[in-house]
Amino acid sequence: xxxxxxxxxxxxFGSLTVFLLAGLPLAFLTGGLGVIFLVxxxxxxxxxxxxxxxxxxMTQYQLSALPLFLFMAAILERAGLIDALFNVVYKLxxxxxxxxxxxxxxGSTILAAMVGVVGATEVTMGIIALPAMLRRRYxxxxxxxxxxxxxxxxxxxxxxVMAILIALVVGLSIGELFVGAVFPGLLLAGIYxxxxxxxxxxxxxxxxxxxxxxxxxxxxxxxxxxxIIAPLTLVFLVLGIIFTGVATPVEAxxxxxxxxxxxxxxxxxxxxxxxxxxxLMTVKYTVMVLWxxxxxxxxxxxxxxxxxxxxxxxxxxxxxLGPYGxxxxxxxxLVILGMFLDWVxxxxxxxxxxxxxxxxxxxxxxxxxxxxxxxxxxxxxxxxYMLNMQMSFLSPPFGYALFYLKSVAGRDVSMGTIxxxxxxxxxxxxxxxxxxxxxxxxxxxxxxxxxx
Numbered sequence: 393x394x395x396x397x398x399x400x401x402x403x404x405f406g407s408l409t410v411f412l413l414a415g416l417p418l419a420f421l422t423g424g425l426g427v428i429f430l431v432x433x434x435x436x437x438x439x440x441x442x443x444x445x446x447x448x449x450m451t452q453y454q455l456s457a458l459p460l461f462l463f464m465a466a467i468l469e470r471a472g473l474i475d476a477l478f479n480v481v482y483k484l485x486x487x488x489x490x491x492x493x494x495x496x497x498x499g500s501t502i503l504a505a506m507v508g509v510v511g512a513t514e515v516t517m518g519i520i521a522l523p524a525m526l527r528r529r530y531x532x533x534x535x536x537x538x539x540x541x542x543x544x545x546x547x548x549x550x551x552x553v554m555a556i557l558i559a560l561v562v563g564l565s566i567g568e569l570f571v572g573a574v575f576p577g578l579l580l581a582g583i584y585x586x587x588x589x590x591x592x593x594x595x596x597x598x599x600x601x602x603x604x605x606x607x608x609x610x611x612x613x614x615x616x617x618x619x620i621i622a623p624l625t626l627v628f629l630v631l632g633i634i635f636t637g638v639a640t641p642v643e644a645x646x647x648x649x650x651x652x653x654x655x656x657x658x659x660x661x662x663x664x665x666x667x668x669x670x671x672l673m674t675v676k677y678t679v680m681v682l683w684x685x686x687x688x689x690x691x692x693x694x695x696x697x698x699x700x701x702x703x704x705x706x707x708x709x710x711x712x713l714g715p716y717g718x719x720x721x722x723x724x725x726l727v728i729l730g731m732f733l734d735w736v737x738x739x740x741x742x743x744x745x746x747x748x749x750x751x752x753x754x755x756x757x758x759x760x761x762x763x764x765x766x767x768x769x770x771x772x773x774x775x776x777y778m779l780n781m782q783m784s785f786l787s788p789p790f791g792y793a794l795f796y797l798k799s800v801a802g803r804d805v806s807m808g809t810i811x812x813x814x815x816x817x818x819x820x821x822x823x824x825x826x827x828x829x830x831x832x833x834x835x836x837x838x839x840x841x842x843x844x
Contacts, residue, residue: 423688434694455556457641458678471652482496482521490598513543514539529600548576573775576828692741722746726777762832
């Protein structure tokens, strides 16, 4: 059956939206719709698109880094290191106004380098940090906001699971994408801490300092630091051998997994029950991601074969906004998608369409500043995309981080409070995103130093 690309776009994405709102699971929905549209509007020869889209992912060696990093994260979580980490950081910074909120950001940044999964960080920090701040009369909105923002750093800080999948979809080096995300991740964490500190010094009631009787002396701080030396050493080892090129991300993930088991043993938590729970979590998350990959690749693959990329590209170019205006439109669309879909689904639906368009445009810079060289566009866009996905996690009404936090916040914190707490941090994320677009060297300088 013949159909124009305009009506095909409306039918495909309209039906996807309707069925998602009806509650059907994304992984099976995209694959099922892809097959239906392929049969109805394609021809029998197009049936070969199914194995041709799926098989390359099944045989992709770099994808094996995903379950290994997930297993490493699950082991470290079950070793009880997250509680110890937050305890150390908040004892170090608690004497400052807003110190507990700032320590939540610092702890989340370190935790992101250990875990790389947003849901785990949001839930864990919600259980540990939120009650601690509320007991000390912190503003509920500031307490919730710093947990939402800090937890989403797992998208950006290596070893980010999202970076692994972006590299596979776009055809980039995982190591380069990891390295490119380091400075933007630290920049974002720094902006959060600066905002918290300024607000709490202007209005100390928002985040009072710890009482004198709860503070610890220098010797006690050193003693507390000893408890997290092993996990921090493991994180620096894994990331160091990736950044220096000593090992591939897959090999580094294997070393990290072995190291996590060793650290778990040091903390006397290495049991068969803990290993079994970590393995089950890894299998569930990996299978979920793979099913979404398979389904979305069929759906988007058929749309691309029918001329979808050219249609979207011509539509965006027809707006007459220029490259940076088109990028803004893409970013807005991604935030809107983030209100309804999880990040894996958004990536495999949007990135195969957006990346070729971005790669075809000239990025000559704005405000007279340096732009992006053609061979570095995809690395820059990959990190910008990850920054943008952080915004989608916090976007009301259906941002995933909002519901992760609500699941552990209890009755003391309303959904309205969580929504309001996200707004200022969304503004900070948009600020960091704009800075990395205007000053692309924040992303590109470190990969250039290490890989050229």
